Amino acid sequence: MADRPPSPPPEPAAAAGERLRELARLRAEILALPAEQALERILAAPQPAALVHTIPETDFYLLVQDIGPEDALPLLRLASNRQWDHLLDVEVWAGDRLEVHRTTRWMDLLLAADPQRFVRWLLQERLTFGELYLFHNLEVRIREHDQDPSEFGEGFFTFDQVYYWRILDLPRLPGGSDIDEDRRRRFLPRLLERIAAEDHLVFQSVLLEAAHVIPAETEEEEYRWRNVRLAEKGFVPFDEAIGIYQPLTAGRLARSRPKHYPRPPAEEAEGLLPVPALPLRELPEATPLRQALARIEPGERLLFLQWEFANLCNRIIAADRRTVRSREELREVVAKACGYLGIALETLAGAAEGGADPARTAALLLRHPLVDLFRFGFGEALQLKWQTEKWLAASWFAREGLKLSFWGERWMGVLGGILLKKPLFYDNYRRGLLYREFSSRGDIAETAAVLERIREVDRLLGRLAPQLGPAGGYRFLTWKNLLLTAWAARRLGLPREPLAPLPVSAFRPFFAALFAPGPNAAPESPRRIPEARRSDFVSFLAAETGIGEEDIRDSWGPILEELFLELEAEYGRVAPENLDPRFVLLFLLRGG
Numbered sequence: 001m002a003d004r005p006p007s008p009p010p011e012p013a014a015a016a017g018e019r020l021r022e023l024a025r026l027r028a029e030i031l032a033l034p035a036e037q038a039l040e041r042i043l044a045a046p047q048p049a050a051l052v053h054t055i056p057e058t059d060f061y062l063l064v065q066d067i068g069p070e071d072a073l074p075l076l077r078l079a080s081n082r083q084w085d086h087l088l089d090v091e092v093w094a095g096d097r098l099e100v101h102r103t104t105r106w107m108d109l110l111l112a113a114d115p116q117r118f119v120r121w122l123l124q125e126r127l128t129f130g131e132l133y134l135f136h137n138l139e140v141r142i143r144e145h146d147q148d149p150s151e152f153g154e155g156f157f158t159f160d161q162v163y164y165w166r167i168l169d170l171p172r173l174p175g176g177s178d179i180d181e182d183r184r185r186r187f188l189p190r191l192l193e194r195i196a197a198e199d200h201l202v203f204q205s206v207l208l209e210a211a212h213v214i215p216a217e218t219e220e221e222e223y224r225w226r227n228v229r230l231a232e233k234g235f236v237p238f239d240e241a242i243g244i245y246q247p248l249t250a251g252r253l254a255r256s257r258p259k260h261y262p263r264p265p266a267e268e269a270e271g272l273l274p275v276p277a278l279p280l281r282e283l284p285e286a287t288p289l290r291q292a293l294a295r296i297e298p299g300e301r302l303l304f305l306q307w308e309f310a311n312l313c314n315r316i317i318a319a320d321r322r323t324v325r326s327r328e329e330l331r332e333v334v335a336k337a338c339g340y341l342g343i344a345l346e347t348l349a350g351a352a353e354g355g356a357d358p359a360r361t362a363a364l365l366l367r368h369p370l371v372d373l374f375r376f377g378f379g380e381a382l383q384l385k386w387q388t389e390k391w392l393a394a395s396w397f398a399r400e401g402l403k404l405s406f407w408g409e410r411w412m413g414v415l416g417g418i419l420l421k422k423p424l425f426y427d428n429y430r431r432g433l434l435y436r437e438f439s440s441r442g443d444i445a446e447t448a449a450v451l452e453r454i455r456e457v458d459r460l461l462g463r464l465a466p467q468l469g470p471a472g473g474y475r476f477l478t479w480k481n482l483l484l485t486a487w488a489a490r491r492l493g494l495p496r497e498p499l500a501p502l503p504v505s506a507f508r509p510f511f512a513a514l515f516a517p518g519p520n521a522a523p524e525s526p527r528r529i530p531e532a533r534r535s536d537f538v539s540f541l542a543a544e545t546g547i548g549e550e551d552i553r554d555s556w557g558p559i560l561e562e563l564f565l566e567l568e569a570e571y572g573r574v575a576p577e578n579l580d581p582r583f584v585l586l587f588l589l590r591g592g
Contacts, residue, residue: 023047023054031059031277035066043074052078056274057086058233058310065325069109076113081121084110086233088129089226090323096223100136100170101180107133108187111194119194123202132218134210137188139166142208157189159196163207233276234314241318245422247379248372250348258367261304275303276310282327282334287439288342288349292361301366308370312337315371339439340377341370346441347380381438384447385423388415391455396462407454408478414450453559460556463545469498474588480563485588487540501581501590508576515572526572529564537564 026045030038045051052075055063060083064072076084087110092103110118122130141152141164149156149164156164167188172181196203227237235241283290296302313333317324324330348364349356364373392398397406404412413426417435424435425443438444457479466486468477488502488510489495515527537560542549552560567586581589 023051026051027054038063039067039075049078053080054274056276057083058276059278061086061090062278062327066327073113076110081125085229089229098219103133104184104187115194119198128218129222131210131213132222135213135215137168139168140207140211163204234311235318236315238318241315244315244319245378246375247382248375253372253376259369261301275307279310279313279334280306282331283338284335287338288345288356288361289338291358292365295358295362312370312374336437339437340374343380343441344373344377380444381423385418388418388451395458397458400468406478411450411454414447456556463547466499467497469500476585481586481588484586487537490540501588504579504581504589504591507589512576526568528568534564
């Protein structure tokens, strides 16, 4: 039996596609690993340089930061020129000004990673940037043939007895250290020595041009090109990025055109071309966005959504004027994007108590740009802010010139968060933070319920219209002790206007009659406020405001019930003779 002919070798295009698929698989695995393990896997790969080059610049930057820049020299050696550009673009600018010490640190790292390549890259691709850096750091003198070098003064160095240079003294920045300055003074001679060894004529030309740089023009041009490179990745200028917080209504969103999907080459549709992966990997679990993405089949559209989400996160970073240097900081941005996208998806999908239907939310993701969905979700929080500001302008609380502390700790927290320029949810450390971004439709509903209660109490106080004394006359005035003190003063026959702290001696009989032992209660259990006293409080409010008792119970009943429950919890075990005005916050009391 004749041997079968050998299989023909794979065609070059097929072989290249197979290599790209393998690199894409390795890239996905590595970005899911902890930083130290990721570095080991990269260095152990058959083609480490090709693998590193397929990592998107934004993911590469975070990987370097997670490893530690000083420990990531092998990774920096393998990086592409575009990845080096991105490191400098993100790290060395403070606003629109070049920050010399941070520039020194990163250029020193790149020089240590691959000295020869770094010098060629600097001279061929970033020459203007390098000359600007040298202008800020060096004083250059050119010696005439008959000139004595001693005329230049101390501190000058030369390699050729013609071009002399001296390192300038720079003012220390706030938070700077001697380590930064020592590093700069060690790095500059090594850099100049490397440039001179590469090409001495080029070295002389660089020094000459660096001495005659027009700093304002050069810095502006370098900053412009930096912004162009970052804008390709979604880091658009602040004036453009801030538009992400411009709210979008449901009507305008419904009338917008469906999202356009570009037609990529076949290899990109298969996920072979690099798309930032870390933002999507940091999505919180059990969120509407994650559940919706899980319903979308892998392919061109899911890849586009991955790119779109990374672009959205980068726009948020630019709009918030923050620098993300770790996955933990990225996680905060991702949570913010995910939260407002989730609010939009839940609202538009008409989420019931069990949550939004993933199939409907997936359809919304495929139809609407993520930026538009984010603007709609953020607009839901902004609507609460605008409604609150409108109420506040005409409120009794504002007319009296009271502080936010008048509403007590929780309500003050909710009001303070919603009145911020970019409203925040008052979480009160339930997730470890006092304030955080809104993350669900439930956060919106919870905040709206508290704001509605505040408006209702303000409306009641507007009808009650108590006359308040000078602000310094109250130790800690709140809506709770205002209502309860006015009630106690009325029942004790004391002057009600202006409202003043009650003498504790006169208050004790009222306090004693306020509570009664609960039925079949143990002696040590707290006393309760009987229904008769609750009804008496409602009668007091009805008499003072002109509102019917039934209307008061309908409109303010739950709020008043919570107030009485708080009274029972705080003072149900306190004997009248043990009352101390210093520790009583729900009534305004004074000694004597």
